Amino acid sequence: MRNDNQILNDYQNDGVVRIRNFFSQETVAEIRNELERYIREDLSSKPDDARTLEADGKTIRNLWRLNLHNPYFEELGQRPEFMSLIAKLVKGEPLLKGVETFNKPARIGSGVPPHQDNAYFCQVPPDMLTLWVAIDPVTKENGAVHFIKGSHQQGMLPTKPSGVAGNSIGLAEVPDVPKSKQFCATLNPGDATIHHCEVIHESGPNQTDQSRLGLLFVYRGTHTQTDPQLKATYTEAVTATPPA
Numbered sequence: 001m002r003n004d005n006q007i008l009n010d011y012q013n014d015g016v017v018r019i020r021n022f023f024s025q026e027t028v029a030e031i032r033n034e035l036e037r038y039i040r041e042d043l044s045s046k047p048d049d050a051r052t053l054e055a056d057g058k059t060i061r062n063l064w065r066l067n068l069h070n071p072y073f074e075e076l077g078q079r080p081e082f083m084s085l086i087a088k089l090v091k092g093e094p095l096l097k098g099v100e101t102f103n104k105p106a107r108i109g110s111g112v113p114p115h116q117d118n119a120y121f122c123q124v125p126p127d128m129l130t131l132w133v134a135i136d137p138v139t140k141e142n143g144a145v146h147f148i149k150g151s152h153q154q155g156m157l158p159t160k161p162s163g164v165a166g167n168s169i170g171l172a173e174v175p176d177v178p179k180s181k182q183f184c185a186t187l188n189p190g191d192a193t194i195h196h197c198e199v200i201h202e203s204g205p206n207q208t209d210q211s212r213l214g215l216l217f218v219y220r221g222t223h224t225q226t227d228p229q230l231k232a233t234y235t236e237a238v239t240a241t242p243p244a
């Protein structure tokens with residue numbers, strides 16, 4: 001039984017919360033099938049900004065905008081049982097802003113530099129978050145996301161373009177918190193994390209033989225607005241390394 005009050009409390013204090021068994025194994029299997037079908041049958045007819053490839057030029061690193069390109073994912077992200085929880089966390093009526101994947105394929109999956117998502121989202125107040133659902137098992141070795149708990153409380157930190165396709169903007173200075181002191185979000189399929197858009201996080205490359213596929217849902221409260229300064233800084237970075 002999901003404890004929404006505990007989730008809200010942990011989210012407010014830490015900026016990230018892990019929720020076991022958020023999706024059933026049946027839903028995880030359904031998601032995997034639909035992603036495979038979408039890649040096989042639909043992706044080639046979508047615009048270039050529907051995906052980012054790994055450095056080999058052929059393996060998928062990310063799928064973007066699945067909510068726009070695929071009705072199954074748009075519906076999944078708007079189910080009332082999730083929206084009721086998200087509403088509490090974003091302090092208002094939630095809006096599904098994006099559905100995407102971080103595939104982190106075995107041996108090929110690249111790292112994600114330390115960043116705050118609001119450098120991409122550019123929203124004030126920062127009532128925006130990501131629900132990150134494990135489709136594969138997520139281990140320390142295959143590239144679990146590491147979070148610095150509580151770092152959302154210091155607001156936005158200076159950024160710099162990262163030059164990484166799919167993660168074009170990162171922190172100007174990497175925080176001095178050893179990995180051993182960060183929250184390593186190991187997950188079983190169907191488990192999830194929810195993280196605030198200003199909590200610092202990163203993930204390493206996948207040097208194992210196990211794929212680490214995550215499906216992400218991004219929400220904001222309908223009351224948030226785009227900050228012009230954050231937007232100008234992001235536009236500069238993403239223009240150098242499109243599409244995200």
Ligand SMILES: O=C(O)CCC(=O)C(=O)O
Pocket residue numbers: 102104112117130132143144145201202203214216
């Ligand atoms: O899945 C990952 O490795 C990174 C995810 C991430 O950076 C994000 O959710 O903002």
